[in-house]
Amino acid sequence: xxxxxxxSLREAIAHEETQLAKLADKYNKTQERLASLKTELATxxxxxxxxxxxxxxxxxxxxxxxxxxxxxxxxxxPRPG
Numbered sequence: 001x002x003x004x005x006x007x008s009l010r011e012a013i014a015h016e017e018t019q020l021a022k023l024a025d026k027y028n029k030t031q032e033r034l035a036s037l038k039t040e041l042a043t044x045x046x047x048x049x050x051x052x053x054x055x056x057x058x059x060x061x062x063x064x065x066x067x068x069x070x071x072x073x074x075x076x077x078p079r080p081g
Contacts, residue, residue: 003011
């Protein structure tokens with residue numbers, strides 16, 4: 001027996017409500033996990049700034065682009081050497 005238009009609509013609504021409930025559950029679990037990760041991060045020791053070495057980064061960039069005709073070195077960026 002074929003479903004009537006009303007029955008089809010009711011089934012579609014029930015399906016979408018089920019999907020919405022699953023999404024709401026997933027959203028809540030994700031929010032809890034996010035809060036947990038943020039709490040864990042807040043309790044960690046900060047990384048010391050000495051581990052960041054911008055001079056080495058500039059040297060690598062300079063070495064990578066050295067000799068290229070299409071690369072213009074900005075006068076505000078210190079040039080190595």
